[in-house]
Amino acid sequence: MQQSSGAVRTRIVLDAMGGDYAPAEPVKGAVDAVNARSDIQVLLVGQEDVVREELAKYTYPEDQIQVVHAEEVIETAEPPVNAIRRKKQSSIVIGMNMVKQKEADAFVSAGSSGAILVGGQVIVGRIKGIERPPLAPLIPTEKGVSLLIDCGANVDARASHLVQFAKMGSIYMENVLGVKKPRVAIVNIGAEEEKGNALVKETFPLLKACEDINFVGSIEAREIPKGEADVIVCEAFVGNVILKLYEGLSSTLIGAIKKGMMSTLKSKIGAALALPALKSTLKTFDATQYGGAPLLGLNGLVVKTHGSAKAKEITNSIFQCVTFKEEDINGKIRKNIVSSAEQEGM
Amino acid sequence: MQQSSGAVRTRIVLDAMGGDYAPAEPVKGAVDAVNARSDIQVLLVGQEDVVREELAKYTYPEDQIQVVHAEEVIETAEPPVNAIRRKKQSSIVIGMNMVKQKEADAFVSAGSSGAILVGGQVIVGRIKGIERPPLAPLIPTEKGVSLLIDCGANVDARASHLVQFAKMGSIYMENVLGVKKPRVAIVNIGAEEEKGNALVKETFPLLKACEDINFVGSIEAREIPKGEADVIVCEAFVGNVILKLYEGLSSTLIGAIKKGMMSTLKSKIGAALALPALKSTLKTFDATQYGGAPLLGLNGLVVKTHGSAKAKEITNSIFQCVTFKEEDINGKIRKNIVSSAEQEGM
Known part of the structure; x- marks a missing residue:
């Protein structure tokens, strides 16, 4: 396939069966991606007949999309370790094995x-x-986006893990993302160096001593939406709380505002007039234009999009x-993190 | 003083020097409180001349407000332990000593x-x-308010602390607050019982075994703004992150919405029409109507209001x-928590 295009294409395995809108939105996302760029090869993994039926709806350069059959589907509610172990014919296991075997890049x-998360490891x-491989979603801020690292399954992390998260x-x-000298901060409950729990107190001086990152100190959760740091380091429990609260509070507040605007006739007319401008503002407060959350530090790339991802988020991923x-x-990562860790005898 | 009113008044020491708007707003808050209710005695502690000058602006039942002189003021930026130890003549130290000596109730x-936090302990x-005494602010939700316990300085908490937080x-x-059988939940990164970090996994079965609380299991941060629990239990680092992110994200989102509404002429007209309804909706998303955050488990009551508290929040406190x-x-608390802990030999 690569030969036929005359250039080296990036090979991406896309789970056609994952998410709330599968297979329709993943398939559309793949089609949009290959229609936009010729340097991409998408390997759609899923139940072949279902996937082909969706694909038949579109026109696209056919040599850029391949279908890989996967009989099984891992459901969201299944215990992950068991699912990965038992469903060898699932789209997730087959897709990840292709990355492992270097048949795909991501x-x-x-x-x-x-x-x-389990399959990645x-x-x-x-x-x-x-x-440990951290899951690092982008979260929207007043100034753009920040990387929140780690939001994965690495609970009870150690200081050395957080240092690697900061570097990755x-x-x-x-x-x-093209951010020059990204500002790295550690989530803390006060700005002073002596503040924090045992993990933060142990990690702070280690980050301060890192010469290859631009460490700016502690960040309080209040400052995160203001975009006061580009890389926000925390252990996964705290990261998960931040990420989920971000989603929950945004949706609750926007819901309350919509309800408020629909409460009187006068406010309804106002809402109709203000809505287009409002929508474009809220659009900037949306990180999906950058793709999904990478699981970093693996032999290959694994990207997790929202369960509710539409085609656009898939294409961007x-x-x-x-x-x-x-x-x-x-x-x-190998050059800057692993080799320096080896030098330090870690 | 109590005798003169013919009834037992609750005696509240109010720090006249604390917060961004001191002494004006605390003094006004005290005046509004005693003008509204005759069963309150406010002891305004602060620099006497400054406090009296503010008080002179108002009419109020004079036997309900007393001024207690305190020469010193503890600034926000001072290291707390040192400040409490050295500034014996500060409004905080004098006020707390009055609670200790039973000269005041709160x-x-x-x-x-x-x-x-330090002075309370x-x-x-x-x-x-x-x-450990937890700091427990109320946070606004779609359905009213929830108590977030602990947001204080008790980092690296143990499971037994969290159980006491849940009960208090x-x-x-x-x-x-008058909530019948309040739903108690523990902050977690998934709804299943086996999820969580070491602390949550240890605490979960202990909470489940408590017969005197209505434990409903884990709560993900996403569900907090929806009001899915009345008492939200977590250790102070996580609580602090939730509280601060709540404040920061609300202000960033509302700011973005205002900006969006002011971006075009059409949207400006819309904003003018929608604003009154919008304001009344957002007012429900404000917990200050219930007062400040109590520091629980002390021999007396200590309440921390926002640094930016205006008179209304002070009066409510x-x-x-x-x-x-x-x-x-x-x-x-003594009857339900301490005696059961003693029975269990804790």
């Missing part, structure tokens, strides 16, 4: 977070020297994989 | 959080058997102290 899925595997996050923001490969993020 | 301050002191929070919500005393919250 795997994108809107499916079960737990299964993706167990099937794709960590880069040698990386202690910094490499990602600099090279994938595919583009994100191309940048990840072009910028050789894993090469930089 | 202390209310908009001043330094750190100093209030060191000066007022814990109820015998209470391991439940007593508070039932008796001060004074009323909150009256309910706290009338409902004998500390008696209930």
